[in-house]
Amino acid sequence: MxxxxxxxxxxxxxxxxxxxxxxxxxxxxxxxxxxxxxxxxxxxxxxxxxxxxxxxxxxxxxxxxxxxxxxxxxxxNTTDHAAVVPPGYQAAPFVSSLIEDRPLRAALSPVLTLPNPTPFTLPTTVTSTGATSDHTEGANPTEATIAIGGETVQPAGIHGMYRLTRELVDASSPAADAVALQEMRESYARQTEAKIAAEIDRAQSGTVTGDRSPAGAQVYTATATELKKTMVKFATARRGRPRHVLLSPAIAEAAADVLDDSTGDDTAMWRSMGARINPAPAIAGGAGALSGVILAAGDVYCWESPVLTFRFDERQGPTYVDLALYGYFACRVLRPIGVGAIRDAAA
Structure with missing residues (x-):
């Protein structure tokens, strides 16, 4: 001293x-x-x-x-002096509240790029007769008839925005802007799945033929235990085997008892007769409602633009940071016969 x-x-x-x-x-x-x-x-x-x-x-x-x-x-040790050891964050990706697959979008092939929201029309064949016949030497073929229709596709914009304070953006770890943008992407995925389900529901609620006419959808009232039989009926009407089967959560749970759980892979929970079978949360199901859909190749089309994200640092002055998302999306059933709608008979 x-x-x-x-x-x-x-x-x-x-x-x-x-x-x-x-x-x-x-x-x-x-x-x-x-x-x-x-x-x-x-x-x-x-x-x-x-x-x-x-x-x-x-x-x-x-x-x-x-x-x-x-x-x-x-x-x-850290137990006795916890006050001087503040909690931190690792550099791992932010864990969202729910990361949802897009089974309906994955079932549509191909998914085409959408550059802008301009409406466009696609020609479709409605009916045709006498397109081909046996040839007789020295004789020309008889003229055939065909009715050509058109489907107008109207793309729609999907957008979202968060407004964060400057203090939150600067002080948060992981960055609050990354968290907000990821949540908007998840919401975009759920919204587009709902649009596809609505378009398929529109087709199966409209003209229903139940035969080989390409003008209407095929609708089958069946229980989950009759799923394989329904897939055979669809293949007969569509004249092609099914590629994808999407089920509402309720009918998928019921069908799990009759589907072999060893047939799944990283693209499907089950496979049956060559078709991928997955639950689709966007299909709500219920009494008399669409509870599942069987799809072949090239009957339902989807268009999607790249999803754009924006950050505006000073649009509202230095106090706020605006985060935004924008994209165009469209879905259309071009061949209704390629939609095999399942209505749950047990509902």
Whole structure:
């Protein structure tokens, strides 16, 4: 204390009165840098063999006491001092509240790029007769008839926006803007799945032929245990095997008892007769409602633009940061016969 008082230019009484203290620590007897001074290994060997001097034994005792002092000095852990260890975040991706697959979109092939929201019309064949016949030498074929229709596709925009304070964006970890944009992408995925389900429901609620006419959808009232039989009926009407079967959560759960759980892969929970079978949460199901859909290839089309995300730092001044998402989407049933709608008979 007297030394500290001299170094600080104060009297001993002033140091005591102010509650100051001068703490020193005696250095260890060994330096461990290999340059000079006594050697710990040499002293241990000398004491063990009885050939050492008294100073070697004394240095080892002092080292043992010094090592115990250091351990006591740092006898603190995170449990006793949790207040000085604030929680942090790892660099792992943000875990969203729910990451939803897009089984309906994955079942539509191909998914075409949509550059803008301009409406467009696609020609479709409604009916045709006498398109081909057996040839007779020297005779021309009889003229056939065909009725061509058109389907107008109207793309729709999907957008979203979050407004965050500047303090939240600057202080959050992981970044709040990344969290908000990911949530908007998840919402976009759910909304587009609902649009596809609505378009398929429109087709199966309209003209229903139940035969091989391409003008209407095929509708089957069946229970979950009749799923495979229904797929065979669809293949007969469509004149092509089914590629995808999408089921409402309720009918998918009921069908699980009759489907082999060893047939799934990373693209489908089950496979049956070559078709991928998946639950589709966007198909609500219920009494008399669409509870499932069987699709072949190239009957239902989907158009989608790249999903654009924006960050506006000063649109509302420096206080707010606006995050936005925008994209165009369209879906259309071009061949109704390729839609095999399942209405749950048990509902």
């Amino acid at each position: 007297r030394t500290f008082a001299q170094e600080s230019g104060q009297s001993v009484s002033e140091v005591v009165r102010r509650g100051l203290a001068y703490v020193t620590s005696e250095p260890g007897p060994y330096r461990f840098h290999g340059a000079e001074g006594p050697s710990l290994l040499r002293d241990m060997f000398a004491v063990r063999t009885g050939t050492g001097e008294h100073e070697a034994e004394e240095r080892l005792r002092r080292f043992q006491r010094w090592h115990g002092d250091v351990s006591a000095r740092f006898a603190a």
